[in-house]
Amino acid sequence: MAKYEPVIGLEVHVQLLTATKAFCGCANQFGSEPNTNICPVCLGLPGALPVLNEKAVEFATLAALALHCEVRERSIFARKNYFYPDLPKGYQISQFDKPIAEHGWIDVPAADGSMKRIGITRLHMEEDAGKSLHDGFADSATRSYLDLNRCGTPLIEIVSEPDIRTPDEAFEYLTRLKEILLYTAVSDCNMEEGSLRCDANISVRPRGQEKFGTKAEVKNVNSFRFIRLALEYEIERQIELIEAGGRVTQETRLWNSTEGRTYSMRSKEQAHDYRYFPEPDLPPLVLTAEFVAQRSAELPELPEVRRGRMIAEYDLNVQDAHTLTASREFADRFEAAARSARNPRRVANILISELGGRLKAQGLEQEQSPISMAGVVLAADLLEEGKISSKQLKQLFDVSFAKGEDFTAVYERERPEQITDSSAIEAMIDQVIAANPKQVEQYRAGKKTVAGFFVGQVMKASKGQANPALLNELVTKKLEG
Numbered sequence: 001m002a003k004y005e006p007v008i009g010l011e012v013h014v015q016l017l018t019a020t021k022a023f024c025g026c027a028n029q030f031g032s033e034p035n036t037n038i039c040p041v042c043l044g045l046p047g048a049l050p051v052l053n054e055k056a057v058e059f060a061t062l063a064a065l066a067l068h069c070e071v072r073e074r075s076i077f078a079r080k081n082y083f084y085p086d087l088p089k090g091y092q093i094s095q096f097d098k099p100i101a102e103h104g105w106i107d108v109p110a111a112d113g114s115m116k117r118i119g120i121t122r123l124h125m126e127e128d129a130g131k132s133l134h135d136g137f138a139d140s141a142t143r144s145y146l147d148l149n150r151c152g153t154p155l156i157e158i159v160s161e162p163d164i165r166t167p168d169e170a171f172e173y174l175t176r177l178k179e180i181l182l183y184t185a186v187s188d189c190n191m192e193e194g195s196l197r198c199d200a201n202i203s204v205r206p207r208g209q210e211k212f213g214t215k216a217e218v219k220n221v222n223s224f225r226f227i228r229l230a231l232e233y234e235i236e237r238q239i240e241l242i243e244a245g246g247r248v249t250q251e252t253r254l255w256n257s258t259e260g261r262t263y264s265m266r267s268k269e270q271a272h273d274y275r276y277f278p279e280p281d282l283p284p285l286v287l288t289a290e291f292v293a294q295r296s297a298e299l300p301e302l303p304e305v306r307r308g309r310m311i312a313e314y315d316l317n318v319q320d321a322h323t324l325t326a327s328r329e330f331a332d333r334f335e336a337a338a339r340s341a342r343n344p345r346r347v348a349n350i351l352i353s354e355l356g357g358r359l360k361a362q363g364l365e366q367e368q369s370p371i372s373m374a375g376v377v378l379a380a381d382l383l384e385e386g387k388i389s390s391k392q393l394k395q396l397f398d399v400s401f402a403k404g405e406d407f408t409a410v411y412e413r414e415r416p417e418q419i420t421d422s423s424a425i426e427a428m429i430d431q432v433i434a435a436n437p438k439q440v441e442q443y444r445a446g447k448k449t450v451a452g453f454f455v456g457q458v459m460k461a462s463k464g465q466a467n468p469a470l471l472n473e474l475v476t477k478k479l480e481g
């Protein structure tokens with residue numbers, strides 16, 4: 001590994017969330033009965049003419065801007081010719097030398113903690129092909145079936161520069177790309193349904209060498225975790241091959257997740273010649289400055305920028321900021337809650353540790369939480385005002401989860417008792433002080449953090465009912481006295 005440097009580039013296909021297909025009025029829908037969302041246009045029957053879906057162009061432009069690409073004023077659709085049973089037209093409408101957007105980037109965290117910029121060569125529009133079904137039928141051993149519903153589904157293909165150097169960087173790039181696409185709401189990025197698909201080009205070269213090594217392409221891996229594993233495997237395989245005196249062949253390889261290895265699928269010694277030519281049935285796509293400006297105005301605050309702002313605004317750490325921005329919808333809900341609470345930081349704490357911890361322990365998603373955002377805000381405010389202790393909050397949250405009731409209802413009913421009588425609290429403090437002379441000595445010798453020990457002991461003695469603010473104040477007073 002020390003002798004070699006991996007060079008990785010990623011190609012990501014993303015289905016756009018339009019209601020209809022790219023060039024016809026058929027529903028763009030996953031999971032329909034096979035061959036029900038089809039028409040002469042998406043089947044490419046003779047004489048049928050494509051009409052470009054404006055929404056697809058809006059989404060492609062939005063994604064391009066979110067990825068910091070330059071949007072081309074005039075782009076050209078082209079035919080990519082090849083034969084495949086699930087491509088009845090014999091060509092895909094794509095873009096070739098004049099794609100809709102180029103020269104973008106995504107910043108990813110590097111191993112040393114700094115941010116590294118990964119270039120995006122191009123983003124182009126194209127249509128999806130249909131699907132061959134090789135399994136699941138009684139006669140699957142001898143026949144394959146075709147479902148052409150996917151023909152004509154609008155796609156964008158996002159091609160990175162070969163800037164990625166480690167499987168971890170590839171994982172981060174994909175994670176951030178997906179996050180940006182979800183924030184801009186151009187795709188649901190559902191990998192199980194094939195809305196987001198990734199191919200990786202990978203080669204290795206001796207460190208210090210300028211020229212790239214021969215690359216292999218790993219295709220259609222269905223999770224980011226598997227991409228990372230496939231790249232790790234490929235790097236090792238290629239280095240071993242070269243070290244043993246062999247050479248890497250240019251080929252397409254498939255990842256087998258059960259065996260944890262890649263297999264050669266087909267040689268790519270000769271570059272494919274798709275005989276691209278401009279699509280004669282579609283005029284050049286011309287985007288006015290006004291159209292692009294409108295999309296620019298629609299861009300949401302992007303995840304990385306949002307995290308930076310939230311860290312500053314709510315005093316969060318980086319990890320908490322990631323948790324709270326996991327989806328745009330969740331971040332919106334958190335911010336609305338944080339702004340209505342007395343102390344936003346408390347809302348973040350409760351969401352992440354108290355609520356998040358319990359959801360995780362029970363294997364629940366955020367949407368399945370018995371405690372609403374309003375409940376979280378109430379809990380944060382009660383804690384902030386010292387009306388409940390953190391121990392009481394934990395108990396009430398436990399009741400919420402046990403009964404499937406919101407915190408607001410549980411709090412109204414239980415109204416946990418709180419001791420706000422100074423003399424009662426002082427009496428308990430006196431007892432704890434008397435029982436722990438060693439800790440008192442430590443405190444008086446200057447170890448002020450020992451105060452926390454006394455607060456904890458008294459809180460325990462009061463069964464979590466001592467008013468926390470008052471308790472803190474009285475403990476300090478007693479110890480200083």
Ligand SMILES: [Zn+2]
Binds near residue numbers: 024025026038040
């Ligand atoms: Zn159609």
